[in-house]
Amino acid sequence: MNTAIRYFPAFPRISWKPYLLPLALISVFILISAAPEAFAPYRPNKLFDPYMELSAEHILGTDDMGRDLFSLLVYAARNSMLIGFASGALAVSIGVAIGLVSGWYRGLLDDVLMGATDVVLIIPKIPLAIILAAYLKPGPWILILVLGLLSWEGVARVIRSRVLQVRSAEFILSAQCLGFSRWYIMTREVLPVIFPLIVPKFVLMTAGAMLSESSLSFLGLTDTTMLSWGTMISESFTYSGFIRGMWNWWLPPALCIILSILAVTSIAFIHERGRRVVIQS
């Protein structure tokens, strides 16, 4: 590749600098959710005196049951991140698969799949998630399934339209003439070309899922024993954290939600902007 760069100085090289801050933030959050024991001073269910002020032992004080709020915050990261990334990955996988098949085969299959997509598109997500959460036993995996299965339609539509565009390209025709199978062409010829579209979609889906999780948890519609930043805010609201002016209860999880979502979305935005610059130059 060195020769190539020497012969072609205009070889587009990706600058990693703008990604550093959001990536560092996300890495910290992922690290914390992977090993909360290493960061939290206490176990999340260890009880102290309730409503304690900030102190050296309890840097964020304690809640109504006397749990250390900083430890809760650290342990809550896991579920928030897991739900975000897992349902983002689920939504993108379904969306890419459906968009790819729909755009490639066209015809009747396309009509059926796009009809299904339109149906999913008109389903109001949060209300349905509320109903499902009320009927099913709430837990992180149910939430991942509900959020993932309800938010793939945007991805499917975008991927389908791009596949329709790419499939009529000459190199796809050429690949067909070389006798490549449909599966091979879809996965190895079309997918890499549309990949730059998938990355920001995945990231935005993840951020959306994190936000939905917080909203649902705040409304008390998820498993109340499931630790997440949304449930922390919800509990602070229910158990007089707001009335007592305990900003140390609700503000840190709110900041964590904002920071993680900002970090994740800014990756998508930087990625998109980077591509535009490459295309323009």
Next chain:
Amino acid sequence: MKTTLLRVDDLCVTFPGAGEPVPAVRNVSFALAEGERIALVGESGCGKSVIAQAVMRLLPPETAISGSVRLNGIDIFAQSETAMEKIRGVQMGMVFQSPERALNPVYRIGKQLTDPLVIHGICDRTEAKKRVRDVLGSLGFTDPEWMMKAYPWMCSGGMCQRVLFAAVLLLHPQLVIADEPTKGLDADRLGELEEMLCAVSERDGAGLLLITHDLGLAARTADRVIVMYSGLILESGPSDVVLKNPGHPYTRGLVGSLPENGFTPIPGMSPALTDLPSGCVFHPRCPHALERCRTEMPDLCMDEEHPARCRI
């Protein structure tokens, strides 16, 4: 007489248009023997490329196709898509117009050339790389190693063209279809292209179906020429006879419009496929048209040596 490689019988292709169906190809029949080179010539929109896509069976599913295409006796239209995937590439290969766009921009050229060999189970990756290197060397690349590591957008049109030929040559198909290979190519690359086209049939004994509107290229490379107009074959025969002594006024017009023959354009425009004239399709533009040309369409007898769809 050599064995027949490709036989196209009474091929009709109709596209569903916005209002009425568009007959793109009508009653086309011809045969291509092993090692033979046939050129399909005609203006844009006369159905040349549609024939190529019908032979490759790449037309969209909503297209109405009748007639038959037989390659080595196999009925192409009766094959399943999975069976076609095994026939395409190995038994028939295609070289496309605009070579820069016929290679996937995200893969290195080496990968794009080795993959077909591996996918069709012809050899393993190490052997495939060796063969690719040899073929690239034989096509005149001084540094095949560099070429294999390059991406298509690093290469010029001529380089991409040679890479496409390499892809087709590596699989040794018996039938090679070249769809307007001269499009977007510099004039000084033409000689090289002609050499490659001839090499395909001479070295491997493959049949070549050359689709072009370049009469000079057709005369220099092809054994036989088929002249098409509005989806119909108007004339066919040995290339030197057809182009020196045309049997149809349209061919005469085409030859006359060449710069070396006076640059005289054929008056008028080719008709829309949805609004074809009655009788002979060419009569509105024909300088010799008679009254009966307006009503009857002459038949074409493909068994003759040099048939033409004209009564005059």
